[in-house]
Amino acid sequence: MRIFEINRSxxxxxxxxxxxxxxxxxxxxxxxxxxxxxxxxxxSLAEVQxxxxxxxxxxxxxxxxxxxxxxQLPSHYDYTSQYDVLVFRRLANGNGQGQEAxxxxxxxxxxxxxPVLRRVDTRPVxxxxxxxxxxxxxxxxxxxxxAFAARLLAAGSPDDRGAPALxxxxxxxxxxxxxxxxxxxxxxxxxxxxxxxxxxxxxQLDHWQTELIDPRSRFTNWGALMEARQSLHxxxxxxxxxxAAMQDxxxxxxxxxxxxxxxxxxxxxxxxxxxxxVLEHIERVVHHVHRLEQNAETAVQMHFSVxxxxxxxIMRVLTVLTAVFLPLNLIAGIFGMNFEFIPLVHKADGFWIxxxxxxxxxxxxxxxxxxKRYLAxxx
Numbered sequence: 550m551r552i553f554e555i556n557r558s559x560x561x562x563x564x565x566x567x568x569x570x571x572x573x574x575x576x577x578x579x580x581x582x583x584x585x586x587x588x589x590x591x592x593s594l595a596e597v598q599x600x601x602x603x604x605x606x607x608x609x610x611x612x613x614x615x616x617x618x619x620x621q622l623p624s625h626y627d628y629t630s631q632y633d634v635l636v637f638r639r640l641a642n643g644n645g646q647g648q649e650a651x652x653x654x655x656x657x658x659x660x661x662x663x664p665v666l667r668r669v670d671t672r673p674v675x676x677x678x679x680x681x682x683x684x685x686x687x688x689x690x691x692x693x694x695x696a697f698a699a700r701l702l703a704a705g706s707p708d709d710r711g712a713p714a715l716x717x718x719x720x721x722x723x724x725x726x727x728x729x730x731x732x733x734x735x736x737x738x739x740x741x742x743x744x745x746x747x748x749x750x751x752x753q754l755d756h757w758q759t760e761l762i763d764p765r766s767r768f769t770n771w772g773a774l775m776e777a778r779q780s781l782h783x784x785x786x787x788x789x790x791x792x793a794a795m796q797d798x799x800x801x802x803x804x805x806x807x808x809x810x811x812x813x814x815x816x817x818x819x820x821x822x823x824x825x826x827v828l829e830h831i832e833r834v835v836h837h838v839h840r841l842e843q844n845a846e847t848a849v850q851m852h853f854s855v856x857x858x859x860x861x862x863i864m865r866v867l868t869v870l871t872a873v874f875l876p877l878n879l880i881a882g883i884f885g886m887n888f889e890f891i892p893l894v895h896k897a898d899g900f901w902i903x904x905x906x907x908x909x910x911x912x913x914x915x916x917x918x919x920x921k922r923y924l925a926x927x928x
Contacts, residue, residue, distance in 0.1 A: 550589045553582040566596045580681045590686045605679040607631045617675035617686040624790040626797040632679045638671040639739040676732045683728035733823045740830045747837045761852035788835045795828045873914045877907045
């Protein structure tokens, strides 16, 4: 469990929830970020509900608690009159460590194929955004939470004399101004992981595409290729759910009344801009995944086209050779008949006349077929 108190000039981390349950413990100009793993959230649910009641005068609905504890929930958005809930699936640990088993079932089997495909596995991260509290529930490894927390502390931690690390203008650009802003920044970091993954998938599929198109190579890695296509389809479904969740979030923001103060209006505009930026990043991933799926399908079709074209070339050569030897076999068959009187049979030079005729016929047929490009070499 990690607890951060954030305001516009500094960020500080607390070690326990209990002192924050006292009214007035959190400054009026700041807010809290309570980050827990699912097991921690399940164990400290009563404490969390108490601090939400103290600071926000409300508690999480039981259905939303169940959503935050669900390890198989797809990306989605929900809301109440006092807080918003957003579940966003992030990429699991690439080494397969620290992954939770599905609730009520056995652990997932490791994926086959190249290492990049084993990373197309996800775990949901749940957010509950209040006015003064952001509650986030992470998988057991907490990789995204820890990475963003390090950047957050570096941007807003006070120095040894208690002064802010940066002046107010510099810190305001790097320290989230509200729980919603903080949630969107964490989600943006999650989406960046998908952007990195698509580059690795592109390199892997480009390598396979080169092997598939090369007529001299014998591609045998069909199992990994099928796994790649399934992984791309799975990634497409994940990103579509993410896009739908973010679009619902943006639609809910647009329905809110316009703030009266200039500062609140500016913060609302910044949140809308950041929300649209996250949505644009997700759409880029979706577009690229669609293109990778099309490239993989096109590479397979081109592979079979190349193999079919190569088979046609082989059959054409065999057909031409058969056509060349067909009249020669006819001549040999005629002179092999069991008749007593056959022209040239009883002549001393009859054999050489027959062989010369056969050679001339074969050469003429080869020249004719070459001129008609039946024997032309294809690249």
